[in-house]
Amino acid sequence: MRVDLNSDLGESFGAWTMGDDAAMLDVVTSANVACGFHGGDPSTMRTTCELAKRRGVAIGAHPGFYDLQGFGRRPILGQTACEIESLVAYQIGALQAMAISVGHKVTHVKAHGALSNMACIDLNMAQALAGAIKAVDPSLYFVVIPLTQLERAGEAAGLKLAREIYADRAYEDDGTLVSRKKPGAVLHDPAAVAARVLQMIQEEAIVSVNGKRLPLTVDTVCIHGDSVGAVEMAKAVRSALIAAHIQIAPFSKPA
């Protein structure tokens, strides 16, 4: 068995830093790199690509809304499918250039923040995302949350999909994330998180808060990099997987 560990990185902007990228790059196998619209800037992107290359970490574009102040977390309505497709294509291209500049290569795309949240439930937006990927480079993997419109649109577009689970979030019976407003929505204990991730990979299923199993091949596990204790949790997950003889490698480098 094998799985990929991914994290959102390169989210610093100018003089402001976010997360401990260097430490996270020692743990994950895929980095979702911010592309300048919600975080990141050309120099940060370049540095992130360089660091990832040195460590053999695969990189993907992490496009978000054009909203630095809101860090791409605020839903911005009133954008046409064509506008969404353009803003996603733009960000993929920008990262491709940064990657190629340092001898690395973009191999996946994962939507950020409100763009991802909205596309999970809005097929038009999900199709715009998939359409942008297909138009720019159909060989790119599309990281999707299972059972969402993202997955549906990605499948319809014939893209290679990487299905991800969240290491530290609880799931409802229908596969959606438990709202952050409910108790237990976010798991904080590294050991518990690691055990649950291992369970989902081994059982090939999302395990909901009620114990329901939703069959799924887990291609990648999302580990947050910008919260307190992020690096510790990431290491705990990695160690648990290795101890269970699960190979940790980028989904974009099939065995």
Added chain:
Amino acid sequence: MRVDLNSDLGESFGAWTMGDDAAMLDVVTSANVACGFHGGDPSTMRTTCELAKRRGVAIGAHPGFYDLQGFGRRPILGQTACEIESLVAYQIGALQAMAISVGHKVTHVKAHGALSNMACIDLNMAQALAGAIKAVDPSLYFVVIPLTQLERAGEAAGLKLAREIYADRAYEDDGTLVSRKKPGAVLHDPAAVAARVLQMIQEEAIVSVNGKRLPLTVDTVCIHGDSVGAVEMAKAVRSALIAAHIQIAPFSKPA
């Protein structure tokens, strides 16, 4: 004899429009497309690429400083060569993705505004520009102003160069543009502009205000698209060249 006509296009931003792109695209053979840093946005870039493709107009990235309010015309100091290289690479990549999305292809790069002005006299900055082009795609043409550090850096990097003259600007004896503060710096009469452009192409030389000739193969003529009477002047230049049996075609599509 043949020559290319280029213009800066796609400079609208959101709800604000600039220039008459549709009209200019009927006149020029190469469009320098703003990449979102000083003007342009993803949707405008996409539309510009589509319009250019339909008319057979070649497109190039027109990177500028990250300064929408100043339209990229304000020198921003304190940027390292690496930062300049990154911001140029970013913008080239972004346009490449927009172009490929609509079935077109970026074939040249021309620096905008203060970035260009500074690089004309600052070899480090010119090298950063040339370095970005070479790193992202060494097959791209680099549009340079003859006798500047841009040309020198482009040659040193081994890039394919397209040497341009300005249709409506007067030249000093050393090949630099006459300062806008001096009378006669900008030519306004379409007929006079057309005649002078024709002369420089046929004589293969920049002709200064004092009549001095600086030998040069003119690959492309820059025609401004955002001033009053821009379209009329562009048409006058084009007509004069055609009347003189000079072929007008993109430099990036050699016969």
Added chain:
Amino acid sequence: MRVDLNSDLGESFGAWTMGDDAAMLDVVTSANVACGFHGGDPSTMRTTCELAKRRGVAIGAHPGFYDLQGFGRRPILGQTACEIESLVAYQIGALQAMAISVGHKVTHVKAHGALSNMACIDLNMAQALAGAIKAVDPSLYFVVIPLTQLERAGEAAGLKLAREIYADRAYEDDGTLVSRKKPGAVLHDPAAVAARVLQMIQEEAIVSVNGKRLPLTVDTVCIHGDSVGAVEMAKAVRSALIAAHIQIAPFSKPA
């Protein structure tokens, strides 16, 4: 009888211009000045304040979302009431400083674009707007659309209200604007617009598309300044009111 004519002005940004402010300032009596978040920049704001002062035109802050690319027309969700209050207060203060710098004075506030549209139906947001005005300067007039949450929140906050009608928009029986997707939503004939505005002022009522009358004292008439024929329509409205012996003066300068 008297009424005010207002228009959204100062919406240029950097090198991009929008509307014919100079012409509109000869027609209207109140200018809603963009404050740099969706349009406008410090220099444009200053110039607009100067031009308004010279013509005796009252000025108001026209705060919008922080979204230059979307010109403040895109709903941005996920902002708390406190954040909305802060962004409105910020923009009012910025314009106050520009006004005082040139010897003029801000006397009203009118929300722009999506901020206004959302606050019309969202009491929390309307209260945040009213709260910002009250906190910064409770003597400011609050321009509201009658029968909306804006009016309700303004009344509850004890602010001086200026109730406005739109010169060129059709109204439903409940006082809301007819959706732009329906035929007849926007009126284009200057004479018809002028006649209808006159009717609503004289009958002291909004007159709906079905002829229903919603009683109302019209304090100000909004005339768009950025569309084709805007100036002509503005002049037609002004002429019709003058011909009917209705005094045209800023609501903020009571007789």
Added chain:
Amino acid sequence: MRVDLNSDLGESFGAWTMGDDAAMLDVVTSANVACGFHGGDPSTMRTTCELAKRRGVAIGAHPGFYDLQGFGRRPILGQTACEIESLVAYQIGALQAMAISVGHKVTHVKAHGALSNMACIDLNMAQALAGAIKAVDPSLYFVVIPLTQLERAGEAAGLKLAREIYADRAYEDDGTLVSRKKPGAVLHDPAAVAARVLQMIQEEAIVSVNGKRLPLTVDTVCIHGDSVGAVEMAKAVRSALIAAHIQIAPFSKPA
């Protein structure tokens, strides 16, 4: 004897934090608050004003260039005196509104980063700064670096001046800061910094690296808040002054 301690605060932006404002506000007596152009956003500004008010810390506007990516540290050329005056006035007004919203009051202005550095040696720019302050509120204190064009322009404008020294920077014999490129330019030992600050206050002079004394009444001491160990150094300076029976109070609240 009495002196003020000032620090640049409120420099977080959206999701990105900078410095430990809460800790610094327990040490300083004046806060220079970023106004959204190089750092800060409306919500951060409001929070900073609230925290300062609670602790009795005076607040001032800290205007910078419109350059979030460069944090206002990059010289942006090509701005007219009128543009500089407008951008400064805008930022002062924005902070005034935030302050009044929470019951506090702006009492000083101190230029940030490249705007300050350029104005120190460019009289036109310094006059634009002083002009903006005078136009918006002539009762505001202008924090200046002694022996610069800032001081000269402030005096000429008849503004109340607060002369500041830097706690952790070495001075040349002419009163300018030792270049950061030279060894010893920045002092790192809290005890040494505290002793030197105390000396300059007591001797009423800047003491240069060569021991030269430049007579000066020190109104305020600038303590950096965003570097490692900033809070410790600030506390060391404060303790040393208190131990020497020097009263620490805002310059804007004369005894």
